[in-house]
Amino acid sequence: MQAHQDLLVNVSHLTKKFGQQMALDDISLSIRANEVVALLGENGAGKTTTISHLLGQLEADSGSVRLLGHPAGHWAAKQQMGVMLQGAALPDNVTVIEQLRLFASYYPDSQSLEQVLNTALLTDLTQRKIQTLSGGQKQRLLFAMAIIGTPRLVILDEPTVGLDATARREFWACIRALAAQGTAVLLTTHYLEEADALADSIVVLAKGRVVAEGIPAQIKAQLGGKRVCFRSTATPTDLKTVLPHCSASRRGDYLEFYTTTPEAHLKQLFAANLVIQDLTVSGISLEDAFLQLTQQAGVVSPFPLQQEKTA
16 A cells, blocks of 8 residues: 555665774665564664664764655654653653643644553553553553654664563554554564564664565575474584585584475484484574574674563
8 A cells, every 4th residue: 555655764874983883884774654674683783873863863974864754853753753762761650641641742743542542552541650550551651652642653662671471462462553553663672573573574783784684584584494403412513414515503402403405304314323302393483593694794692682581
């Protein structure tokens, strides 16, 4: 449909240095109406710097950033944006509805309170004091504050960090509802399952460069085929001797490799009489692809990827 063709964000060959440190190295990305774009990368990859340029807080060394037909930071662009950043503070001693009425007064074309409450799943919490809300409920309130001005573009920076599985999935419903209304969404997250579930398009940053972009299936397809994993006393070198065209790696007691012909490669492994236990053959996850892409870019993160909590 036509709305989906509307280009709302156009970042073209954006480059930024801080001293001798290259923060962004010739990156480009675009976001259209109705689209959820996930910006992924390890800490220090350039996600926050990218968002700061979108908000007009930083000036590019080269390249351009245009939002809603205007340069980044232009008042006309700001009026049509909603932002939910990490670490935002909320007053304790006001109710949910009081906080939303206050924010609605800031915009000339705010949404109805009823609509915002429905989208953010806050209908039953209007009279609750903010200090009594759970972490997930506070995140949904921050989300409601970001969308109440009827923005065409919403930036969500790690919106579900620290939430349990149930609260995270409730928030996913909020994001889907927002995109369904025609809003473009830029999402940063360390939860790769979240990006896989929500994003129409994914951009992977590593060391300030775009190392992959496309729909989740395209990102995963770059590894090809299936992931084969098994427990063994064999080494990656042993496996290379048996399967010279496969690159194996070790995770604890397990060896793993990726292949487009798992049946043929498994026959070769069994014929070589290697010790194989706890064998699994599975589809490639976004986490597999993300790790491979960032490792190829020479990124070794001291922080593990965040796994979803079980409530």
